[in-house]
Amino acid sequence: MNARTRNFYLVPYLLWIALFVIAPIVLIVYYSLFNVEGQFTFGNYAKFFTPVYMQMTLSSFWYAFLITAFSLLVAYPAAYLLTKTKHKQLWLLLIILPSWINLLLKAYAFLGLFGTYGFVNSVLELVGIGTQQILFTDFSFVFVSVYIFIPFMILPIFNSLEELNPSLIYAARDLGASPWTTFRRVVFPLTLSGVKSGCQAVFIPALSLFMITRLIAGNRVITLGTAIEQHFLVTQDWGMGATIAVFLIIAMAVIMLLTGSRKRGLQDDSKKKAV
Amino acid sequence: MKQLVRLFAAVLIVSAGMMYLTAYLNSSQGYSSGNTLTIYNWGDYIDPELLKEFEQEQGMKVIYQTFDSNEAMMTKIEQGGTTFDVSIPSEYAISKMKEEGLLLPLDHSKLPNLQYIDPSFLDLSFDEGNKYSIPYFWGTVGIVFNPELTDLKFESWNELWDKSLRNQILLLDGAREVIGMGLNSLHYSLNDTEEAHLQEAKTKLSTLTPNVKAIVGDEIKMLLANEEAAVGLVWSGDAAEIMSENEKLDYVVPKEGSNLWFDNMVIPKTAKNIEGAHAFINFMLDPEHAAQNAEYVGYSTPNAKALEYLPADVAGDERFYPGKELTSKLEVYENLGKRMLSHYNELFLEFKMHRK
Incomplete structure (x- = not known):
């Protein structure tokens, strides 16, 4: 294949990137420079640094962190056990299955489950604990988000555990390492790339969660995603919505850079420049 | 590669077939242009019996489509490509649509039943003189x-x-x-x-x-x-x-x-059947029809005469009237x-x- 045909094959890819990656980002930055009345201004950026939006940013990061941490806590052992089971693919399928159901439907199902007269509270009543407020609390918000994101955490960890050469574990055991040391020194470091991409796949969407904040948390949790939705759909203040989106994009880029492994990070950089 | 081409060809043929089928179905049901009226309304916000009656009375086919927020409705009308003849937005949406030129002015001479509307619901700040909108529910x-x-x-x-x-x-x-x-x-x-x-x-x-x-x-x-x-x-x-x-x-x-608050009937600029739209608005303003609709939907009707046709416990309910x-x-x-x-x-x- 000579250079010319190779360049030719690049065209659709470049067009795709330009139309669906570069152009939207440029548009978002462009919109962020106008106020509600359509005048050019940097005021939106100044507004972002007021206490209201700063507090919102902090709480977004805090909840995204909680969601990621709990997802990891559940997903790692689950993925580990999965690699040990007989019918791996079947179990994996069962874990992925819920992600085929529409998000809104799942959220509504939790409304029924967690309600004052819902299933969970009937069980609590039966056990003797009594009815608790579950819906519209931080707990229900983090719980439902973790439930929704968990397949995205399990898959990469499962894959990296699968790729792990078992002879390395045997070697560690042969050389006298305890199971815990084997895990800490051999298994975990070698599956770190899976953990990292799992965290990326959960943390980044969790930062901009909306809808669940209303349905499950009853707007008691306000994230940047909620604010963007409000500004675009209700206030029609596209400028402020776009400004928040710009900060989210920056935050995501920073997270990608920090969590990408150093060697791969360098390669990614050179690719970006080429584009 | 060959397989890929075959797959694409199959998809193309199937979609072309589907398009032909929809066109055929539409025309066989009388959904051609000219004698249809497209109504764009909130979900479950009209008595379907009234639509049937209107179809019989006017010899028109009604296509009924629904929206769930004023914003979504406005975006769809603004972008064009639709042929909504009548829509029923809320009052703040009406003043916005008016500003953006998304509405057609109404011809009051074609709406004789307007006389039945309670005057206190007419000529309000969001549409002075009811140039563009007629109250539906409040x-x-x-x-x-x-x-x-x-x-x-x-x-x-x-x-x-x-x-x-x-x-x-x-x-x-x-x-x-x-x-x-x-x-x-x-x-x-x-x-x-x-x-x-x-x-x-x-x-x-x-x-x-x-x-x-x-x-x-x-x-x-x-x-x-x-x-x-x-x-x-x-x-x-x-x-x-x-x-x-x-x-x-x-x-x-x-x-x-x-x-x-008000939900008012309007004719968006996308309308193709303006004559039919007026006929529909006038039909809904008829006191008996308005009463039947209010009983079905359960909202408050602005039609003063319609209150006489409503059961006394509904019309006299201080909570809603x-x-x-x-x-x-x-x-x-x-x-x-x-x-x-x-x-x-x-x-x-x-x-x-x-x-x-």
């Missing part, structure tokens, strides 16, 4: 409460701040409604734009936070009917629906006043302009962020 914003879970009667908005309601209130997710409630409780106008008054309302609202269980959207109907909370701030239309689901609940508009004393205190939302609206939303966002 209502208020008030409180739905469960007498089994609370002893309060909610004659005043201030009763919402009562300590017994801790974690018992559901609010609807609307900036104007919630901030408006704060303003009303302080005896200010719903359309107040004075910064000091708005800040006062916001400070007052933040003391309501411990009582607020959640701020939700359409789910509020289901949650209140399931007795998830004792009290809810809702539109009267939703209240009627909630009360038909759970008969224990009651609705009240506090005495300080509240919002008066409030008396003169309260009506005089109801206010229509004025279009405050984008900047003020954005300020209202900012305040609402701050209220939401206020933690217990």
Whole structure:
């Protein structure tokens, strides 16, 4: 294949990137420079640094962190056990299955489950604990988000555990390492790339969660995603919505850079420049 | 590669077949152009029997499509590519659509039944002289409460701040409604734009936070009917629906006043069958039809003559057809302009962020 045909094959890819990656980002930055009345201004950026939006940013990061941490806590052992089971693919399928159901439907199902007269509270009543407020609390918000994101955490960890050469574990055991040391020194470091991409796949969407904040948390949790939705759909203040989106994009880029492994990070950089 | 080409060819052939089939089905059902009328309305917001009757009377085919928010509807009409002949937006959406030139002026000579509408619902600030819109239903914003879970009667908005309601209130997710409630409780106008008054309302609202269980959207109907909370701030239309689901609940508009809202029939600029659209609006204005529709939907009709055809317990229900004393205190939302609206939303966002 000579250079010319190779360049030719690049065209659709470049067009795709330009139309669906570069152009939207440029548009978002462009919109962020106008106020509600359509005048050019940097005021939106100044507004972002007021206490209201700063507090919102902090709480977004805090909840995204909680969601990621709990997802990891559940997903790692689950993925580990999965690699040990007989019918791996079947179990994996069962874990992925819920992600085929529409998000809104799942959220509504939790409304029924967690309600004052819902299933969970009937069980609590039966056990003797009594009815608790579950819906519209931080707990229900983090719980439902973790439930929704968990397949995205399990898959990469499962894959990296699968790729792990078992002879390395045997070697560690042969050389006298305890199971815990084997895990800490051999298994975990070698599956770190899976953990990292799992965290990326959960943390980044969790930062901009909306809808669940209303349905499950009853707007008691306000994230940047909620604010963007409000500004675009209700206030029609596209400028402020776009400004928040710009900060989210920056935050995501920073997270990608920090969590990408150093060697791969360098390669990614050179690719970006080429584009 | 060959397989890929084959796959694409198959997909193309199937989709072409589908397109032909839809075109065929449409024409066989009489959905050709000329004798159809496309109505774009809220879901479950008209008696389907009336549509059938209209079709028979006018020899027209009605295509009925639905939307679930004013914003979605406006976006769809703005972008074109649709042929909606009649739509039924709320009053603030009408003033916005009017400004953006999305509406066609109405020919009142083709609407003789307009005479039956209660004059107090005509010539309002959002459409002076009813050049573009005709009232369809109206209502208020008030409180739905469960007498089994609370002893309060909610004659005043201030009763919402009562300590017994801790974690018992559901609010609807609307900036104007919630901030408006704060303003009303302080005896200010719903359309107040004075910064000091708005800040006062916001400070007052933040003391309501411990009582607020959640701020939700359409789910509020289901949650209140399931007795998830004792009290809810809702539109009267939703209240009627909630009360038909759970008969224990009651609705009240506090005495300080509240919002008066309208859903009005309009002809969007996308209309193809303007003649038919007028005929439909006039058909819906007929007192008997209006009464039949009001009975089916459960909202309040602005048609004065239609009240005579409604059962006495519906037409005399003070909760949905409030008396003169309260009506005089109801206010229509004025279009405050984008900047003020954005300020209202900012305040609402701050209220939401206020933690217990």
